Amino acid sequence: MSKFHFKIDPASNQLKFQQLIDSVTEAISKNLLQAGDILPSVNQLCKESSLSRDTVFKAYAELKNRGIIESVPNKGYFVSKATTKVFLFLDTFKAYKEVLYGSFLENLPDNIAVDLHFHHYNINVFETIIKESLGKYTKYIVMNFDHKRVPEIVKQIPNNKLLVIDWEVHAKPENSSVFQDFGxxxxxxxxxxxxxxxxxxxxxxxxxxxxxxxxxxxxxxxxxxxxxxxxxxxxxxxxxxxxxxxxxxxxxxxxxxxxxxxxxxxxxxxxxxxxxxxxxxxxxxxxxxxxxxxxxxxDFELMGRKAAEFVSGGESVNFCVPTKLTLRSSL
Structure with missing residues (x-):
């Protein structure tokens, strides 16, 4: 008997096949589904969720293409591995960002992989990479920057999957955020x-x-x-x-x-x-x-740790990481 049950969200702007893909990857990331678990059959999903066979086949084909599930003739579809992907979008890669990145990776479960991208404050690069990432990841960790088009681009990412880090600029009240105060x-x-x-x-x-x-x-x-x-x-x-x-x-x-x-x-x-x-x-x-x-x-280590907690725990967060002055001989 499958552990996974899927229901269409009629209020969502996402296509039905994408909702199904997201539900499977989300269930895997939360350990509701594990490697070897069987998924509902095509007929079962069509009956329970009022989906067309084409929609289910399209979703399952994409999950197979990503290596998340596999099919066994006469047996059905199974979770092939428990690895899910996180989208991490930084501005630039400087020494202190390496500390953040290292802490983020160190505090993630082993079954979560990270794809790292950079926008270098270029709004066209920012938009292109965000658009190409949509629907492919369980969680999105994004460093915003001060450009008037950032809000319209970022709002394409579902709120429950988005974490804004480092700079809270253009973050909405409903967005999760782990940030520092610059003022x-x-x-x-x-x-x-x-x-x-x-x-x-x-x-x-x-x-x-x-x-x-x-x-x-x-x-x-x-x-x-x-x-x-x-x-x-x-x-x-x-x-x-x-x-x-x-x-x-x-x-x-x-x-x-x-x-x-x-x-x-x-x-x-x-x-x-x-x-x-x-x-x-x-x-x-x-x-x-x-x-x-x-x-x-x-504290960039703490920022990375808090971002990892958002990914592995799934709970919304709004946390301002403390800033301090460390006194040394140059002052």
């Missing part, structure tokens, strides 16, 4: 370490023209400096970057952090003494560079 958390981190910041003459936010870091961070940086009467500047032209003794720099780009360190060597300036630097986003190497780079960062 108030920055202000709070700086305020908690006001004393070492105030030993510098100026505080400069290096926000280069090529960054996609959320602009709300500029608002909160300016508010922090104004509230604490700190001389400050937001520098957006990377060609004008020229470090001076007595200045403290907030870096959202590791490319600009490397230029900062190069200029320190060229000008014989010691980070944490002659000039200061705070870098956004922890990476494994920053605690070793120049006796330690001070960082403001969310």
């Amino acid at each position: 108030q958390s920055l202000y709070d981190c700086l305020q908690a370490h006001l004393q070492p910041i105030k030993k510098y003459e100026r505080f400069i936010y290096m926000y280069p023209e090529f960054t996609y870091h959320p602009q709300e961070s500029i608002t909160h940086f300016n508010a922090f400096c104004k509230d604490n009467k700190i001389s400050s500047e937001v520098l957006k032209n990377s060609r004008e970057f020229n470090i001076q003794p007595g200045d403290l720099y907030l870096m959202v780009s590791d490319r600009m952090l490397a230029r900062f360190l190069d200029q320190c060597d060229q000008k014989k300036l010691v980070p944490g003494k002659d000039v200061g630097v705070i870098s956004y986003n922890e990476t494994p190497m920053k605690k070793y560079v120049k006796e330690g780079i001070t960082v403001i960062s969310t």
Whole structure:
């Protein structure tokens, strides 16, 4: 007797054969179906769910094509393996994203495979890859970005299958999300370490023209400096970057952090003494560079762990991953 029972959702915009495919893959991911379990026969599904034979055959053929089920003559259709696929869509692959990705994989059950894609903030790439992925995965983990067309593209993914991570921009209230705060958390981190910041003459936010870091961070940086009467500047032209003794720099780009360190060597300036630097986003190497780079960062390991919980547990989630400043010698 089959463990699997299927009912058409008349309110769904999905085609019936796609609903059947999704129901089978969802049942496998939740261990309601396991390798070797028999599926309902074509005749049984037609009778119980009012599906046409063509619809059932089409769905089963696609599941066979993906290697999820197999057919045995005179016996029927069986789950061939318990592996299901997750769609992971990141912006770019930087060192801190590797931490997130590693944590995500480490906390997933062995029966779940991950297809990793990148959009590089290109809306055409974003749209194409999303469209090509629809209906092929049990869960979708997507890093949104600030573009007006993102909401209309992402809404094609069923809400119960979608998790927005890292940046909550364009996420709807009904979407699951595991994200970081780029505004108030920055202000709070700086305020908690006001004393070492105030030993510098100026505080400069290096926000280069090529960054996609959320602009709300500029608002909160300016508010922090104004509230604490700190001389400050937001520098957006990377060609004008020229470090001076007595200045403290907030870096959202590791490319600009490397230029900062190069200029320190060229000008014989010691980070944490002659000039200061705070870098956004922890990476494994920053605690070793120049006796330690001070960082403001969310916990990317925790973000990966929470994303894995969404995939394996299936429950909706809305979780803001804490951000903290880790004080090292560069400040």
